[in-house]
Structure formats: C-alpha cells, structure tokens
Amino acid sequence: MFGQFSKAVVLAAGLMLAACTVDTPTPQVAANDAVSASFERDRQAILAMEGDFNVTFDFRETVPLKAGYKVKDAYVTGAREIVRVIEDRGDFISMQHILLVGGEKKFPIKHWRQDWQFQPSIITRYEGGNSWKNISLNAADVRGQWAQFVYQVDDGPRYAGLGRWRYDSGFPEWSSDPSWRPLPRRDATKRTDYHAIEAVNRHAITPDGWVHEQDNTKLILTGDAPQALVREVGVNTYVKADDLQADVAMAYWEKTKDLWEAVRAEWTRLEKETTGFGLTVQGEPEEIYMQILGVATGLEEGSITLEQAKADAVALIADYTATDLKPLQSRLAEIPPFEAAEGE
Secondary structure (H helix, E strand, O other), X not given: OOOOOOHHHHHOOOOXXXXXXXXXXXXXXXXXXXXXXXXHHHHHHHHOOOEEXXXXXXXXXXXXXXXXXXXXXXXEEEEEEEEEEEEEOOOEEEEEEEEEEOOOOOEEEEEEEEEEEEOOOEEEEEEEOOEEEEEEOOHHXXXXXXXXXXXXXXXXXXXXXXXXXXOOOOOOEEEEOOEEEOOOHHHHOOXXXXXXXXXXXXXXXXXXXXXXXXXXXXXXOOOOOOEEEEEEEEEEEEEEOOOOOHHHHHXXXXXXXXXXXXXXXXXXXXXXXXXXXXXXXXXXXXXXHHHHHHHHHHXXXXXXXXXXXXXXXXXXXXXXXXXXXXXXXXXXXXXXXXXXOOOO
C-alpha cells in the first residue's frame, strides 16, 4: 500500500536527506529599532548554512554522572549533505537537509529539517516517551531571539531551542537554552539505559562552512525526577564541497517536494490542534520514517500518483500518532523494548 523500497530507502536505515531553491521576500522590519538592526545580519547567518557539505559527526561521552557507569567509545562518522532553503518569509526560514550515499552512483535520502522563527509565540518541547508539547512564550521574553525547530526524517517534531545570534568574537554564533530531545539513532538502536538528552546547541558560521556543537546530558526518566547518566560533547562540522553531485539530490526533491509539503502540512495541523496538551508518536520513530520514505520512493519512481502518495503518508502519520498525552511512565513503558548489544 505504501510504495516499494528502493536501494535508497534500504540505505536509509543508517542515513537520510532533501533540497530546493526559493525566492526571498523583502523582510518587513520596524525601523529605528535595536532589534531590527541585527535582524538582517541574523538572517544572513542562518542562510549561510545553505550549500553542499562534507560532514563529520563526532560524539564523545566525557563525564559519568551515575555510580558505576563507564563512558562508551567515541562515535565518529561522516556524510555528504546538501542543505537548501525551501521557504523564506523573512522572519521564518526553513532549510531541508538531504544526504547523498553510495559509491560512484549516489543515492539521495531525505534527512532532517531545521526551521528558524524570529521572536516565536510558541515553542515545541520534547516531554520524553516520544511526546511533545507546545509551550506559549511571552513576547517580551523572546525579543530579538530566534527559535530553531528541528524535525525528524518523516518531518515529525524532534526538538527546539530558543536563543540569540551573537557576533562578539567576530563570527556569527547562536546558542540555545537547554532543552530535551529524543535519543539519537546511534543510541536508540543499541541502548536502553537512558531516555532523553538535555542539550545546549550552538551553531557557528566558519570560514569553510558551519559547525553544530552540542553539550549533552543523557537522562534517565524512570524515577521521580530526571537523573543524569553521563555528559557528552558533540561536534558536527559542515565543510563546503563542490563535488557532491547535488543535481542528484535536486532531481529527487523536484519529484517529491509536493509530497513532503503535504507531510509538513499534516504535522503542522496536528501540532496546532494539540497546542497545550501535546502530541504522542507511538513506537520507534524509525518505523514511521522508513515507511514514509518508501512512499516518497514510490512517487519518485512513478509507481504511485502524487495524490495516492499524499493519502498514504497522511494515513501513516495517523497510524503512528495520538493526541491523548499519557503520563510519562506509561509512555516509557509502551516504547518497544530491545536488548542492548554486548559492551553497549
């Protein structure tokens, strides 16, 4: 029903991606305002993350915070990633990431998405147990700040942070407030000893591209209060490249972008309808994103129509979500168990 898996989707078990171009509107910003003075500079810093990049992902646990815990080996890997602006409304910028995987013949795989909203009125907070909640913000508290909303491969929510772009050291740098997010796939497929990450995220524009730094604390949520397991430092480095076969990613996006627009719209509808009490995604998120990627592959290959692809994707989202937010302990108990690998 939901399309056939191709080589690209099989490869998605370890990786993912997306891309496109847009017309940029003229931002409408109030004059004679200190906030307005930095607004366009902030926009240019965000837009500087668009491009073709060789990426290194480097995560290292540093300080054990629970008795008897031993830090795990470092996780270091690389990828080729295309980043494109898919929407720009002045105070809102949406950027889609697409991975290119394989050898001489590259396959595109839709990856994560980052949206930037200036002075947001709400922010989506991860609650643990595959659940999220929209939090209303006070206008005075967000003055001059940008929120970054990060979305998973299936365009469902992942995490969000609020912060201010700064230029004190001679380069653009944004740092978020501490916020929770789900386990990264590198741990979600191997470990059962923690349930969420509390992170401070930093994005900095560098001479060669940009860097995403993370100060992470891995949390256990099964007790009366969150318990810290271990600290982790993450450094994701994006270095500009001109040999990544970006046309392969763009061809995929052109064939599937209308489907992904419909998927985003469905998630947006759910988030708006559940403001104030949350949204729950049932089970391991990999199950839903693999199936929606399969729908996109069917559309790309011409085996299903756009209308059928939209219907299938919306049906999948309905199958995997619920708006009745249960207590955290109940949600944690419903996450499918798995055995940690030896030594993990």
